Amino acid sequence: MKDSLxxxxxxxxxxxxxxxxxxxxxxKALRNNGIKYSDIKRAKDIWARDYMPVQIAPKTFVCYKYxxxxxxxxxxxxxxxxxxxxxxxxxxxxxxxxxxxxxxxxGVELRNCDLVLDGGNIxxxxxxxxxxxxxxxxxxxxxxxxxxxxxKEAFRVxxxxxxxxxxxxxxxxxxxxELPLCHADGILAPIDDNSILISDYxxxxxxxxxxxxxxxxxxxxxxxxxxxxxxxxxxxxxWIYINFxxxxxxxxxxxxxxxxxxxxxxSICDQLALQQLKDILGIENVIPINTRYLTLENPENNGGSLxxxxxxxxxDDTDN
Numbered sequence: 001m002k003d004s005l006x007x008x009x010x011x012x013x014x015x016x017x018x019x020x021x022x023x024x025x026x027x028k029a030l031r032n033n034g035i036k037y038s039d040i041k042r043a044k045d046i047w048a049r050d051y052m053p054v055q056i057a058p059k060t061f062v063c064y065k066y067x068x069x070x071x072x073x074x075x076x077x078x079x080x081x082x083x084x085x086x087x088x089x090x091x092x093x094x095x096x097x098x099x100x101x102x103x104x105x106x107g108v109e110l111r112n113c114d115l116v117l118d119g120g121n122i123x124x125x126x127x128x129x130x131x132x133x134x135x136x137x138x139x140x141x142x143x144x145x146x147x148x149x150x151x152k153e154a155f156r157v158x159x160x161x162x163x164x165x166x167x168x169x170x171x172x173x174x175x176x177x178e179l180p181l182c183h184a185d186g187i188l189a190p191i192d193d194n195s196i197l198i199s200d201y202x203x204x205x206x207x208x209x210x211x212x213x214x215x216x217x218x219x220x221x222x223x224x225x226x227x228x229x230x231x232x233x234x235x236x237x238x239w240i241y242i243n244f245x246x247x248x249x250x251x252x253x254x255x256x257x258x259x260x261x262x263x264x265x266x267s268i269c270d271q272l273a274l275q276q277l278k279d280i281l282g283i284e285n286v287i288p289i290n291t292r293y294l295t296l297e298n299p300e301n302n303g304g305s306l307x308x309x310x311x312x313x314x315x316d317d318t319d320n
Contacts (some may be wrong), residue, residue: 004248006247006314043082048308049309059105063110063113117138118181120308130188186242187242199242228241249285253277253306
């Protein structure tokens with residue numbers, strides 16, 4: 001289901017905690033634009049994108065095995081693995097007080113995909129699905145051909161595009177002896193069915209963007225592969241903008257600048273990103289949401305942004 005058709009957003013109840021200052025700003029922006037939002041009850045953490053099923057048609061969702069390596073080690077992180085959306089059987093047996101009603105409505109098809117996946121590593125773009133090579137590592141008991149075939153069948157796509165994981169993320173995580181997320185939604189985002197947007201990697205000493213473009217050019221026209229470009233205004237936090245959230249013709253864009261000093265480096269980059277996103281998406285209603293605490297400063301649960309904490313879907317209002 002393309003983002004431009006979605007009309008409802010879900011958030012984990014964990015995201016309502018007072019520490020997440022941006023939660024109220026997000027919900028205010030949604031209310032002001034007539035977009036409904038609801039809670040996901042009894043999930044284990046705030047990162048709803050990663051464990052929620054993927055909507056591929058108005059009443060069709062794909063479930064998958066959510067068992068990410070970065071939550072399996074060390075062992076105490078396993079408490080954050082939400083399993084109740086793991087497959088059709090788990091969803092249908094969920095107690096009423098923990099339900100996500102849209103998934104249990106009459107006529108909804110829940111398709112099981114027998115692969116270990118993270119929702120943040122699933123980018124749907126027209127008849128294509130894009131994932132990082134994390135999908136190969138976490139399903140190493142199967143061949144690449146088997147994995148590709150299962151993805152095509154479950155998500156009903158013609159092409160499966162597997163891109164290299166972000167080497168800069170891997171390098172940064174190695175400094176702290178952490179496992180990287182390796183999510184595609186921290187690298188690129190769909191613009192429409194035939195266009196893609198890549199994050200700004202600056203000087204890119206590793207040649208990562210060149211490699212990405214080479215792979216993507218086999219599936220997209222070159223003129224439809226776009227990039228954020230900040231030049232000498234780029235900061236270490238400029239990667240955040242690719243994690244925007246689109247619902248219909250409304251876009252919430254994460255920012256990390258100082259709201260009280262619009263001349264600091266991050267704030268300047270925020271302003272540049274805002275105009276670029278308007279131009280690239282062709283949408284004027286792009287709303288900045290400061291997610292600095294969520295993304296950079298929260299010692300317990302940082303590293304993601306607006307796309308990561310949300311689950312946007314299409315709900316047919318006539319069913320209500």
